[in-house]
Amino acid sequence: MAAVTGPVLSARSLYRFFRVGEEETFALQGVGLDVRRGETVAVTGPSGSGKTTLLNCLAGLDEPDGGTVRVVGERLSHRAERERGAIRARHIGVLFQTGNLLDHLTVRDNIALVQRLVPARARVAPQELLDRVGIGRRAGALPGQLSGGEAARAGLAVALANAPDVLLADEPTGEVDAETERRLLALLSERAAAGTAVVVVTHSRAVAGAADRVLRLRDGRWA
């Protein structure tokens, strides 16, 4: 792959609005963001300020109504869903609150499946990833057999399975205790040191404190 100079994740002037009946919500109103390799950006903001909408657009899971998203120099926005999916599989690890685990596969097989989607690259074996997030002993469990905190950690392991260029995480430490949060933060900073650009939506002071930059959204704009 050609060396990428400049930001590995770049968003320009993102707009997104939703209409439900007569009601219009302007969820994003001209948001831009550049994240470099190895950089960790924390996004905070009150409920309804647009954090999840922003992550969905950055992940190519949602199309902005205006603006562009580029990942590793490739345009992600305004192209077919199939193409977005291929770019996401190659470059982006996603951990959202809705979960990224398939219910009928064990935790270990969830990681193995994601790893089979893209050609081999420098990545960590499933068991080692699970050991790192502290749930190595639950590798053979089905997602439905995990506690909330264990499921969050399994989700992070899946998101990191392909050593992504970009990690997008929505409240990755929302349901874990302080000791587990420290462990997950150590893993995130290790991945960042290895070159991953990390964007994390969080209400946690510890997570925001560990980030290189903290950005605050309010009513769909940077505050």
Ligand SMILES: Nc1ncnc2c1ncn2[C@@H]1O[C@H](COP(=O)(O)OP(=O)(O)OP(=O)(O)O)[C@@H](O)[C@H]1O
């Ligand atoms: N699919 C949708 N249809 C209609 N409105 C939506 C949709 N998704 C988001 N919204 C609205 O857009 C605004 C931003 O929502 P978003 O989920 O991005 O906020 P958030 O900052 O992530 O909130 P929270 O911290 O509560 O998760 C909210 O007013 C929300 O109701």
